[in-house]
Amino acid sequence: xxxxxxxxxxxxxxxxxxxxxxxxxxxxxxxxxxxxxxxxxxxxxxxxxxxxxxxxxxxxxxxxxxxxxxxxxxxxxxxxxxxxxxxxxxxxxxxxxxxxxxxxxxxxxxxxxxxxxxxxxxxxxxxxxxxxxxxxxxxxxxxxxxxxxxxxxxxxxxxxxxxxxxxxxxxxxxxxxxxxxxxxxxxxxxxxxxxxxxxxxxxxxxxxxxxxxxxxxxxxxxxxxxxxxxxxxxxxxxx
Amino acid sequence: xxxxxxxxxxxxxxxxxxxxxxxxxxxxxxxxxxxxxxxxxxxxxxxxxxxxxxxxxxxxxxxxxxxxxxxxxxxxxxxxxxxxxxxxxxxxxxxxxxxxxxxxxxxxxxxxxxxxxxxxxxxxxxxxxxxxxxxxxxxxxxxxxxxxxxxxxxxxxxxxxxxxxxxxxxxxxxxxxxxxxxxxxxxxxxxxxxxxxxxxxxxxxxxxxxxxxxxxxxxxxxxxxxxxxxxxxxxxxxx
Numbered sequence: 001x002x003x004x005x006x007x008x009x010x011x012x013x014x015x016x017x018x019x020x021x022x023x024x025x026x027x028x029x030x031x032x033x034x035x036x037x038x039x040x041x042x043x044x045x046x047x048x049x050x051x052x053x054x055x056x057x058x059x060x061x062x063x064x065x066x067x068x069x070x071x072x073x074x075x076x077x078x079x080x081x082x083x084x085x086x087x088x089x090x091x092x093x094x095x096x097x098x099x100x101x102x103x104x105x106x107x108x109x110x111x112x113x114x115x116x117x118x119x120x121x122x123x124x125x126x127x128x129x130x131x132x133x134x135x136x137x138x139x140x141x142x143x144x145x146x147x148x149x150x151x152x153x154x155x156x157x158x159x160x161x162x163x164x165x166x167x168x169x170x171x172x173x174x175x176x177x178x179x180x181x182x183x184x185x186x187x188x189x190x191x192x193x194x195x196x197x198x199x200x201x202x203x204x205x206x207x208x209x210x211x212x213x214x215x216x217x218x219x220x221x222x223x224x225x226x227x228x229x230x231x232x233x234x235x236x237x238x239x
Numbered sequence: 240x241x242x243x244x245x246x247x248x249x250x251x252x253x254x255x256x257x258x259x260x261x262x263x264x265x266x267x268x269x270x271x272x273x274x275x276x277x278x279x280x281x282x283x284x285x286x287x288x289x290x291x292x293x294x295x296x297x298x299x300x301x302x303x304x305x306x307x308x309x310x311x312x313x314x315x316x317x318x319x320x321x322x323x324x325x326x327x328x329x330x331x332x333x334x335x336x337x338x339x340x341x342x343x344x345x346x347x348x349x350x351x352x353x354x355x356x357x358x359x360x361x362x363x364x365x366x367x368x369x370x371x372x373x374x375x376x377x378x379x380x381x382x383x384x385x386x387x388x389x390x391x392x393x394x395x396x397x398x399x400x401x402x403x404x405x406x407x408x409x410x411x412x413x414x415x416x417x418x419x420x421x422x423x424x425x426x427x428x429x430x431x432x433x434x435x436x437x438x439x440x441x442x443x444x445x446x447x448x449x450x451x452x453x454x455x456x457x458x459x460x461x462x463x464x465x466x467x468x469x470x471x472x473x474x475x476x477x478x
Contacts, residue, residue, distance in 0.1 A: 002249075002280060002281075003248075003249040003252065003280070003303075003305070003372040005246045005247060005248045005249075006246070006247055006249075006303055006305075006340075006372075006374075007244045007245070007246050007247075008244060008245055008246075008247060008339040008341070009242075009244045009338070009339070010241075010242040010244075010245075011330075011338050011339065013242065027380070027383045028383065029383055029386070041241060041242070042241075044312075044314075044338055046314040048314040048315050048326075048328055049314040049315070049328045049329050049330050050328045050330050050331060051315065051326070051327055051328035051331060052327040052328055052331040052392065052393055053328055053330060053331040055331070055391075055392040055393055056331065056390070056391055056392045057386075057388075057389050057390040057391070058386055058389045060343060062301065062341060062343065064242075064245055066242070066245075073283075075283075075285040075287040075288040076287050076288070076290065087287075087290070088290055088291040089287055089288045089289045089290035089291055089292055090288050091250075091288050091289050091292060091375075091376040091377070091378075092289060092290060092291040092292040092294070092295070092378055093377075093378070094377055094378070094380070098375065099248070099250050099283055099375075100247040100248070100250065100374050100375050101245075102247070102301060102374065102375050104299060104301065104343070104375075104377060106383070106384060106386065133242040133245075135245075135339050135341065136330075136337065136338070136339050136341050137330040138330070138332075138333055138343060139330075139331055139332070139333070139391065139392055140386065140389055140391065141266070141333070141391050141392065142386070142389045142390065142391045143391070144266045144267065144268055144345070145345060145384065145385075145386075145389075146384075146385040146386055146387070146389060147268070147296075147297055147345065147379065147381070147384075147385055148385070149296075150295075150296050150297045150379055150381045150384075150385060151295070151296040151381065152294075152295055152296070152378065152379065152380050152381045152382070153291065153294040153295045153378055153380065154291055154294055
């Protein structure tokens with residue numbers, strides 16, 4: 001007997017510095033400067049619904065990979081951490097291309113804010129694209145979720161930075177003029193995103209020395225990698 | 240703008256020793272003897288879809304709380320760990336009664352078995368009801384998911400056993416005659432389930448000394464608690 005499909009309605013929306021899929025860290029928790037918030041959608045925007053949430057340091061966010069919907073599913077995927085060549089089973093990966101396009105990320109909870117009837121859950125260390133629909137929020141319960149001695153698969157143990165990062169004087173000047181409230185820790189954030197080498201796997205192989213770009217907020221960032229050193233060549237406004 | 244609802248189809252079904260909601264541990268990982276498997280549903284029952292899964296020690300299971308569907312949602316819930324009196328926000332709890340009835344459990348991966356075209360993912364430490372529809376399976380990635388120093392909320396740190404457990408001679412005789420392949424570690428499993436005090440919160444308050452029962456597989460188990468000691472009075476077949 002095949003169980004019936006279920007319909008889920010988003011309960012919130014992500015507001016994130018990552019406005020573009022390039023640049024999004026490949027896992028949460030890697031870049032502390034990556035901040036954003038989840039705004040609860042009516043009728044879920046009730047203060048009581050998040051009572052006691054602030055007694056937890058971290059949250060699980062279950063979300064819809066809404067820019068990864070495909071008509072067909074494939075039983076295997078090529079994780080970028082394996083260089084984009086090796087295939088593994090879709091259920092042995094966190095790929096966004098999966099039978100049910102749902103993601104799971106743990107983020108640090110910074111603050112719950114009630115502002116003009118809106119409920120904003122401020123989070124950091126996120127790997128979530130701007131405007132991602134949120135399906136559920138659950139507390140991270142350390143004694144259940146943090147498993148001592150768990151061992152983990154084919155991906156390298158820790159996501160060490162891969163590239164050294166420098167900034168051109170043009171990009172440093174532009175960054176210095178940015179409003180720090182609207183673009184908090186912009187230079188540090190850019191440095192950490194670039195250090196992770198956000199180039200897609202095919203890019204590393206075919207266009208290793210070509211410039212590449214990505215967006216944070218409404219900023220366009222252009223970089224060039226040569227001999228393992230990435231230079232942030234240009235930062236400009238407008239998408 | 241309200242994001243659109245999404246429709247998800249289960250990719251697997253849980254087969255578990257817990258055939259009844261009473262007796263299910265309140266969190267996963269507490270009872271190692273609690274075993275079961277997930278069977279992938281067609282068209283997802285492909286060996287390739289679980290390739291490399293066995294290189295992980297633990298899995299995330301995202302599932303449908305299919306016996307908890309309600310027409311309305313409530314912004315607060317009363318967690319059993321708080322004695323059933325205090326209310327907390329639904330998003331600060333792992334309650335099954337939530338806007339989108341989805342659960343998240345981490346379980347130990349024992350083995351992936353291919354058997355007559357069926358794909359069976361054997362798991363332990365589970366807190367999943369028999370026949371639960373599974374929406375997604377993801378690997379547990381220790382460096383991302385096991386957060387050192389995370390702090391956690393209102394629930395007690397660790398789920399220490401609450402009751403001492405003894406068995407009547409009738410129940411021990413019945414257990415000794417059970418087929419160990421069909422009912423693996425039955426006595427240990429019953430002991431650990433009862434030690435967690437599976438009585439609902441209202442039961443502790445109103446009917447403290449009345450017998451209570453629950454099911455494991457097709458066994459009915461009846462217990463009596465007196466002075467903090469639980470006696471397994473009877474074990475019988477048939478539901």
